Structure formats: C-alpha cells, structure tokens
Amino acid sequence: MIQISPSMLSCDFAHMADEAKAIVDAGADMLHIDVMDGHFVPNLTLGAPILKCLSKAVPAFYDVHLMISDPLRYAEDFAKAGADLIVFHLESDSDPDKTIAAIKGLGKKVGIALKPGTPAQAAFPYLDQVDLVLVMTVEPGFGGQSFMGDMMPKVNAIRRECDARGLSMDIQVDGGINGETAAIVAQNGANVLVAGSAVFGKPDYRQAVAAIRESAQAAYPRAK
Secondary structure, three states, X not given: OOEEEEEHXXXXXXXXXXXXXXXXXXXXXXXXXXXXXXXXXXOEOOOHHHXXXXXXXXXXXXXXXXXXXXXXXXXXXHHHHOOOEEEEEOOOOOOHHHHHHHHHHOOOEEEEEEOOOOOHHHHHHHOOOOOEEEEEOOOOOOOOOOOOHXXXXXXXXXXXXXXXXXXXXXXXXXXXXXXXXXXXXXXXXXXXXXXXXXXXXXXXXXXXXXXXXXXXXXXXXHHO
C-alpha cells in the first residue's frame, strides 16, 4: 500500500498546527517530522517540545526522522512527545541494535535510515528487527534538494532482500518527491513517500497528496 508522509519541514511554521491539520484532512497517511541537531547534519530544526505541542493539537500518526548524532539518548524524549514511528540513521554514533531495542521497548515502531553514500547492504543485518527502511534520495540536512535517481538500485536491492526473506517491509524514500519521481521510486519498491514542497508548495493540499499517491500507486508492482 502506498502511503504519503508530507514533511512538516516545508510547512509555514507560523501556522504549524493549522498546516498539520490541513494536511491530515487532505488525506495524508502520516506527518513526517525532520529532527536535525546541527552536528549530524548541518542544520537545526524541530525538537521534542515542538512535537509534544503539535501531537496534542493534531491527532495523527507521527513519523519522526532523527538526523542526530545520538538517537539512543533522545529516543525516549520523542516517544513521550508523541512519535509513533522513530527512524534513526545507521551512520549515527548510537549502537544500532541497542537503539532498535530501546525504541521497541518504548512501544514505538522503529526504522533505520541510510544516507546516499551508505550501501543497501548496511541495512541487511537489521531487516528482521525493524518496521521500515528509509533511503534518502537527497543528502540529509536541507529541504528543497533535487531527487537523486541513482539511489534507485539501493531501494530495489533492499526490496529484493526483503522479498527473499518473506518480509513485508515498508521502504520509505525522502527527498525530491513529486508526481513524476513518485512513480520512479514506487516502481523500484518504495511504498512510503515523504514529500515536502510538492505538497506544501501547492494551493490545494488534497489534490497534491492525491496526485503523488496516484502516480506511485500506478507504478507500484504490488498494486498490480
């Protein structure tokens, strides 16, 4: 099933709760929260206190992407703040097995993320333990970057490995997703699509979400 997770990084921060509600009402499956610490990536964004306020104001499934150096240390803060899914980077300083166990112990879904330079095989040891793998289709740290089509063999390799093991894994892509690139990533096996300006940059959020979903659904092999 194709799921759309609009990135709140692209919303109007002066009206964040209203934007989140509008996106949920527009048919989004979840809300993507980009967390950056200025160390793991060269930018600062949303933290647990903002997520806590937002999750209280707007009921939704919160997909939290930790682009931080020590996700193990902060996982509990985000879990308590309202995260439903916590995704952390394998390139971070935290031990992956301990971080996965900690997030599961908090009663949350867990995902692992890969930067563009990290091979698909890095995720393979953890596929049986996680709910989702996120393949970055831009370098993490800033919104509005161009889609990196050369990441598609990585998406495809992870999907094939999951199929070989009989795992119905969610594969998420983040970066440069729009109506055109949605079909490309879905064709290669991704089913959870993070979109920023392709949704928040449009006058009609419902139409924007539907267009991305329809494009991906038409290309997704498992939908046929």
